[in-house]
Amino acid sequence: MLERFLFLPAQQQQPISGLSGGEKKRIQILLTLMNNPNVLILDEPTNDLDLTTISVLEDFLLSFTGCLIIISHDRSLLDKITDELLIFHGDGVIQHYAGTYSMYKQTSPNTTPKTDSKKIADPTPVAVRPKSTKLSYVEQREFDTLADQIETIEHRQEAINLLFQKQTLSHEEIKELSKELSRISAEHEIKEARWYELAERG
Numbered sequence: 001m002l003e004r005f006l007f008l009p010a011q012q013q014q015p016i017s018g019l020s021g022g023e024k025k026r027i028q029i030l031l032t033l034m035n036n037p038n039v040l041i042l043d044e045p046t047n048d049l050d051l052t053t054i055s056v057l058e059d060f061l062l063s064f065t066g067c068l069i070i071i072s073h074d075r076s077l078l079d080k081i082t083d084e085l086l087i088f089h090g091d092g093v094i095q096h097y098a099g100t101y102s103m104y105k106q107t108s109p110n111t112t113p114k115t116d117s118k119k120i121a122d123p124t125p126v127a128v129r130p131k132s133t134k135l136s137y138v139e140q141r142e143f144d145t146l147a148d149q150i151e152t153i154e155h156r157q158e159a160i161n162l163l164f165q166k167q168t169l170s171h172e173e174i175k176e177l178s179k180e181l182s183r184i185s186a187e188h189e190i191k192e193a194r195w196y197e198l199a200e201r202g
Helices: 021-033 051-063 075-081 101-107 137-164 171-201
Strands: 039-043 067-071 084-090 093-098
Touching: 021 051, 051 075, 067 075, 075 101, 075 137, 084 101, 137 171
Parallel strands: 039 067
Antiparallel strands: 084 093
């Protein structure tokens, strides 16, 4: 298991205090998985992980035979690992979808849940709830462009991840690509949050 998580034999007698931050996170994940669970509940598992650790984690989860529940904004992870989604639309509405996130996005990017959605009981009368403010002209134009912007960022994220798989990158190239990936990932999160905000009002 240590070797599977990229700890070479020479490292396996090294004190944990001498490991890097990413290596310590790998140890934390490894300790959990060594308990041989049949259910894993992961809350944003790729947050603050380096690309090497994310790749190792994805490989392990793909081979995991138990039940896996993931809460994540990482679309790439969701596409690789999950085969069913629960989409939380807010206001107690939860939609079940059988398929990957990309499939969901292609088939129903702007739809609201129908027959298989669940409405959680809410004691507040519907009549007294304030109605959503409709989008202004400027906000509508922003909403119309956000999906393309998010998709462009995702394509670049995928391209960078493919570059990282090459063995010919120099240390400086890896450093620069890591900086770019961190920057566009933060931008992706902001734009995605804004898209959901506008979608709820539109």
